[in-house]
Amino acid sequence: MKEYDEETQKVLIDRLCAAIGRLDSYFGKYKLGQVTTDLTNGYVTHRAGKTVEGRKGGRVGGKGGSRRDLETLRAAIGHHAKQNLHHGIVHIAMPEKGASRERWLTRSEAARLLWICWRYQEEQTIHRGTNKGIKIKTEKYTLRHVAKFLLIGLYTGTRAASIASASIHKAPGKAYVDLDEGLYYRKRIGHRATNKKQPTMPIPDRLLAHMRRWVDKRIVASHFVEWNGLPVKSVKTGMASAVEKAGLDLSEGNVTPHTLRHTAATWLMQQGVELWQASGYLGMSEKTLIDNYGHHHPDYMRDAASLITQKRKITRSKLGRRVA
Known part of the structure; x- marks a missing residue:
């Protein structure tokens, strides 16, 4: 937990406690030796029918949620075994992983989202007088911090x-942006590599020009993404609001802060960037890049597609035999 800031630690602890509570309500009456495949499979069905506290719209849990809970149980059993508190193997059957999220933004969607974030002004309702009930725009641009987050992402x-912790100052726990050399040290200072x-x-x-201008105009105090002069912990709420106001199509998946990483990887592949350069730039293995985004590359299977329609080349050897 020491690799996370205080706010993130609290969120992770709350999630862990909630998972332990769900597991205890189902497995609590059983002993370790009674944990069978049928029992763990039954948990998936049990979990799928339960409304998850805090989920928007009162949605019920799915296979992804039950898998994460069972991973917590598996880790706990593994720790128990390492302490020599039980001997023997207890296998936890896992539901299949769900399909990976592939939602990414087109350049027009990204432009629309940025425009909304930069231009949106907070509205207030008049509560007195002849104009009571009318909404007026204030001078508060309440989504501009999201616009900066979007550009960096x-x-x-x-x-x-790492975007939230990006700072113009070198300090423990912060990712450092060197505006003179144009380098972004994404690993937070003092944190070990993971x-x-x-x-x-x-x-x-283009981004470097934006960052330098934000600093010159004192739009940035210490961090590149700030709210009321202080670094943000998360932009999930602000981004959700911006996505709604932009009217983006969510039929192919929701748009979250992590969507920006998918988008950057997709755009790099569409531009035909070499795999080793793109993977290094993103901090992603070449295998992950190929498996998830390779189909966007202009060279993806082009040789195969062009050669499949050609006739097999026939040549003759010196002896007059036909050679394929």
């Missing part, structure tokens, strides 16, 4: 936590 494909790769990257010229 779209142009760099950086994870949300499997979530966060390599240092060159900042694209």
Whole structure:
């Protein structure tokens, strides 16, 4: 937990406690030796019919939620075994992983979202007088911090936590942006490297110009994404509001902060960027890039598509035999 800020730690602890509560209500009456495949499969069905507290619209849990709960149970059993508190193997049957999210933004969608975030003004309702009930726009641009988050996410494909911690100052717990050299040190200072790769990257010229202007005009105090002069913990609420106001099509999936990473990877592939450069830029393995975004690359299976229609080439050897 030490790799996360205080707010994120609280969210993760709350989620863990909720998962433990659900697991206990189902598995609590059983002993470890009674955990069978049928029992764990039954939990998936049990979980799917339950309304999840805090879920928007009172939605019920699905296979993804039950899988995450069972992963928590598996980790707990593994820890129990490492402490030599039980001997033998207890297998936890897992439901299949759901399909990965592939929602990404077209350039027109991104432009629409940015326009809404930068131009949107807070509205207030008049409560007295002849104009009672009329809404008027204030001088507060309440989504501009989301616009900056969007620009950084779209142009760099950086994870949300590193964007939120991006600062003009070198300090523990912050990702550092060197505006002189044009480099973005995405791994937060003092944090150890994890499997979530966060390599240092060159900042694209257009984004670098924006960042320098934000600092010059004192739009930025210390962090590039701020609300009332303070760094934000999350832009989920603001981004959800912006997506609604922009009227984006959500039939192919919701648009979240992580969608920006999908979008950056997709745009790089559509531009035909070499795999090793794109994977290094995003902090993503080449395999993950190919498996999830490779089909957007202009060279994707082009040789196969062109050769499939050609006749087989026949040549003759010196002996006059036909050679394929």
